[in-house]
Amino acid sequence: MNVHDRDLILSTLFGTSILYLTLSALSSNKLFPLLLVVFIAGNMIPRLRSFESLIGKLRSSTNSGINAAIIPTTSKPNSVFRQLPYQKREEIISAIKSLQLYATNNMKSADRRRRLFKMMSWRQQNLCKQAGYLEKLDIMDVLLKKNQLFLNEVVESSINAYEISFSDFDIIKNFVDSSSYRVIESLTHFNRDWNMDQSHDEFELGPVIKFIETQLSQVIPNADKPNTCIVVPGSGLGRIPYELARKGYGQVHSVEFSGLMYLFNQFVYSNKESSLANLEVYPYVHTNSNFESIADQSRSILIPQLQQPTNLSMHLEDFNTFELPDPGQCKNVVIVTAFFIDTAENLMDYLDSINSLVKPFRNSYWINIGPLKYGSAPKVELNMDELAHLRTALGWTDLTTINTLKQPISEGENGLYSYATDKHSLWQGYYGLTGWCSKK
Structure with a gap:
């Protein structure tokens, strides 16, 4: 006790x-x-906290929606999961647990909203009720549960793909996820990566992909595509590697550190047989701020089910430890960093890793596009001029450089580009980008 x-x-x-x-x-x-x-x-x-803990476990078990019959009690010694390194196993199980706890955690937030609402006077509550506030909270509850249905599909698909058993969950006995922040963040990336409706300018990655493909076409002739290896670190939910793989390059390697992002990306290629309703997510139901209407808040994204290109390989990996499986198969290599380099705890480690990866190749290129929004504790924070100096010092020659505030990616654009931004929101987040294509 x-x-x-x-x-x-x-x-x-x-x-x-x-x-x-x-x-x-x-x-x-x-x-x-x-x-x-x-x-x-x-x-x-x-x-009692022990009582709250018990209820939380019961809710988690109830809300997970996973059929226990599909999960064996003990794993096979040679299962796909058991053959993975310990850190990858831990990351995958942590991601699965976070997905299972999503509804439980978010319903706690919903309950708190209602408790705070009841602290107002009866007259104030009644006026807000007449405006539709409680009806909106009820709608949000329904959509949170629909999100959980989709997450259950991802969990079940992942458990089957890796042959995970109940005993495998012992790897994270002390796992705690009380907020589901990482799951919510990943859900918003479905709109960034996999919104297939481009009729309303919702596809954020469009300009980024255009810049990358334009630079690739200038350095890799069509005849050299089969002999070219592309590495995309920090690939998120994987749309950029997918689009590049469809262009016919010999190898495309998608490298992602987050287990949640990785499992979501895998699910896009799972060809899951499910009702369309279960493959729909509502990424904007986690906050009530900056919306015009319930209709804007309850918009959904339909998750596509696609065939994974045969030349696309996916890696759950820290880019700083990533090694190409067979670098000798290609003569050209291109490192594509999109909205990535400013995520580094130590940017110099990223630069050293890029230089190490390109060593075996005859022709090496580095294409970058993204902002310079450094995190909370980076060891170094370089501006555009300093990065240009370092590229030269490390042996790179710039073929193209842009600052989108002065030179937008496409004519007619204002040079500001969004990142996981709800374009129907009263709050908008946009960045000017620095881009280059360099050769070594």
Whole structure:
């Protein structure tokens, strides 16, 4: 028993004992003090952290929606999962657990909204209710549960693909995910990567892919495509590698560090047989800020089911430790970094890793497009001029350089490009980008 629960129980026992003895002495109705004590004790139990933990586990089990019959109790020694390195196994299981806990965690936030709402006066609550606020919260609850249905599909697909058993979950016995922030972030990337409806200018990656393909066409002739290897680190949900693989390059390697992003990307190629409703996500139901209407907040994205190109290989890997499986098969290599280099804890490690990867090749190219929005604790934060100096110092020669604020990717654009931005929101996030194509 934890300290919080022990103190709460002792204080309740002491308080109710005093109350019972006092009321028994003052009241002629001997049943009333007993009923009051039982009522107080009953209200104390839900406040125990051990009780909350138990309810959370039960909800997780209920909401996961995973048919226990599909998961063997113990894994096969030679299962796909058991053949993976420990860190990859841990990342995959952590991702699966986060997916299972999504609805539980977000319904806690929904319950908190309702508790805060009830703190207003009756008149204030009634006015907001007439405006449709409670109806909106009910709609959000429904859509959160629909998101969980989709996540259950991803979990089931992943468990089957890796031959995961219940015993494999022991690798993360102390796993905690109380917010589902990483799952929510990954869901928003479906609109960035896999929104196939380009009629309303929703496809954020369009200009980025155009820049990459334009630079590739200038350095890799069509005849050399089969002899060219492309590496895309920080590939997210994988749209850029997918589009490049369709262009006929010999090898395209998608490298992603996040288990959640990786499993979502795999699911796009799972050819899951499911109802369309289960392959639909609602990425904007996690906040009530900056919306014009419920219709904007409840928009959905239909997840495509595609054939994985045969020349596309996917890697759950830290780019700094990634090695090409067979670099001798191609004579050209192109490293494509899109919205990636500013994610580094140590940008110099990324640069060293790029230089190491290109060593075996006759012709090496590096195409970059993205902002310079460094994280909270980077070891170095370089501006565009400093990066240009470093490229020269490391042996790269720039063939093309752009600052989209001065030279947009396409004529008529304003040079600002969004990243996981809801274009129907009152808040918009846009970046000017730095881009280059360099040869070594």
